[in-house]
Amino acid sequence: MTTALIIGGGVAGPVAAMALQKAGIEPRVFEAYDKSAEGIGANLVLAVNGRSALLELGITTALDAGFDIPYNRYFMGSGRRLSKVANGKQLDDGTVSRAVKRGDLYGALRDEALRRDIHVEFGMRFIGAENTADGVVARFENGTEVHGDLLIGADGLHSTVRTIIDPNAPKPRYGRLINTGGYARDISVPGEPGTEFMYLGKRCFFCYIHHPNGEIWWYAAPSWPNEPSREELASITREDWRAHLCELFAKDNTPAVDIIKATPEIWAPWPINDLPTVPRWSNGRMLLIGDSVHAVSPTAGQGASMAIEDSLVLGKCLRDIPDIPEAMATFERIRRPRVEKVVSFGRRAGDLLIVGSQARRRARDLLMPLFFKRIALNEAAALSWVYDHRIPWDEPISPQPAPA
Ligand SMILES: Cc1cc2nc3c(=O)[nH]c(=O)nc-3n(C[C@H](O)[C@H](O)[C@H](O)COP(=O)(O)OP(=O)(O)OC[C@H]3O[C@@H](n4cnc5c(N)ncnc54)[C@H](O)[C@@H]3O)c2cc1C
Structure with missing residues (x-):
């Protein structure tokens, strides 16, 4: 059986492990920290596109600790109302975007992976890896070396795998x-x-x-x-x-x-x-997913969803394309355009929040009401490319040619 070494047990790591297992690959997850982050730290809103991707993998309990957030309301600081918009379109079964503490989401995803008999090791800080003639070898800070057929870097914004794949990779x-x-x-x-x-x-x-x-x-x-x-x-x-x-x-x-x-x-x-464009997503049998390759500003509310979507697409690529480097290249060709567009959307959303000079603030105060009026009028169409993205597990994937 093909073995995948997955570095990182945040969002992308456990979800990719579950997708790969469904694809008939044996995943092994290695997380640097102990299993102790539950209930602490910041929260996030997992948008409906991310929830839909979780449901494709039958992951239904990961957000039990959270609560639904179907709407956003925008105001100026003066209290003036700008608009009320849906936080993504509701799925047919009533699923909407949901708020959850990051620690609770991580804990629930890891527990679900363990429940599915996926091998997860904690306290394993990855420090290096090499491609070998027929696979990869990963090295950890505690001196352990582990062999596998491929290696997935799901180690977040400050990824070590990214610098192993390309020492000149951009920084956040x-x-x-x-x-x-x-x-x-x-x-x-x-x-x-x-x-x-x-x-x-x-x-x-x-x-x-x-x-x-x-x-x-x-x-x-x-x-x-x-x-x-x-x-x-x-x-x-x-x-x-x-x-x-x-x-x-x-x-x-x-x-x-x-x-x-x-x-x-x-x-x-x-x-x-954020992390807008990483030139090299893979090297031999090593590949990056999630924040390690396309971190989205939290202002987009999409980083976790992109990590989950990646995981699902990667599972499908490895299920349907027997050659591992070809499967990785196809994964990149499918995902790069979407994630880079989402990163850019997050950057623009973040730029709107920057309060600069008085002149800039005045311009913003004049433009914002018009901008939000437009969004409210054309709400579904304006953001449907973000929220309405669906990745049916059963739909096959075939190798995609490199862009001309
Ligand atoms: C404050 C904040 C608010 C956010 N709000 C939202 C939101 O509302 N909606 C949304 O969708 N997203 C949000 N995000 C983004 C979201 O949290 C990330 O996009 C998502 O967690 C990415 O998942 P990941 O698995 O790629 O990376 P991470 O979740 O960062 O997981 C990486 C994992 O790898 C481990 N790791 C790192 N280095 C190593 C190593 N050398 N060896 C082994 N393991 C390692 C880490 O310990 C961690 O567990 C927010 C982020 C922040 C910081």
Whole structure:
């Protein structure tokens, strides 16, 4: 049986493992960290296209810890309403986009992979690999070497596999924004569950959603012109950071300040990055998927969905195309145009959140209402290419020729 070594046990790793297993390949997942991230950290909204891809693999429990978010509402910082749009079209069985903590999603995907008897090893930090005459050998920090027929890099934004495939591979691109957020408790704020409330504030973007348990999940994206170092961000105390955020939202007519004050622990900020074009997706029998090869800015709400879609397409390619490098090349030809378009969509969405000079802000305040009016009028068509993408498992794939 063909054996695939999968580096990374985040989103792409376990889902690819389940797709490969369905395709008749033996997957082995290697994750650098311990299995202990459940329930902690930031959250994400898994869009309907990602959920649909999970359903193709029969993965139904991964989002049990989350809750549905079928709508987005947009406002200016003044409180002026811009529009209400669907967060992707509902699937025939009623499935809609769903919010979940990243740690819970990771934990549930890994548990589902283990339930399917997939080999998952924790505490295995990948450090290097070579193509051999008939396969690959992967090396880990603890001195272990593992042989396989192919290697899949699903090791995220700061991928080590990417630099093994191509030492000159590009590094993540900074989006001139940082990200923070938290979970507020014991506070009542306007709005209904099932909707993301997004505010284009005078000095910063703010978003919140109501958890059915009464918590308010929120995040903010302060503009930060130059990429901050880890040390710079670590030097800001939690209380200074809270005070800074309250100041950023002080002049807005939104619940942001009350929500921030009602948050016991605000996440330390981190930079927003993406990865637009990676020239080499594969080398011999090694291939990249997910954030390791096309990280999407969180402003698109599509990174996890792209990782899941990748996994499904890769499973189909390896199922239907016996030659492994040919299957990898076909995977790239199918996926590259879509993921690069989504990365670019995320970048443009992020650019809208950057608050620059006063002139830029004035222009934004004039243009935004028109922009959102257009989106509301033409909502389904405007974003259907993102949300309506479907990948039926049973539809066969044949090798695709290289573009002329
Ligand atoms: C704050 C934030 C909000 C987001 N919001 C959304 C959203 O709303 N919707 C959405 O769809 N996406 C969102 N995303 C993006 C989404 O989280 C990612 O696109 C998705 O997790 C990518 O999955 P992945 O498996 O490719 O990478 P990751 O989830 O990053 O997983 C990579 C895994 O590889 C492991 N690893 C790394 N290096 C090694 C190594 N050397 N050896 C072994 N293992 C290694 C890591 O520990 C990790 O478990 C958000 C991201 C962030 C940061």
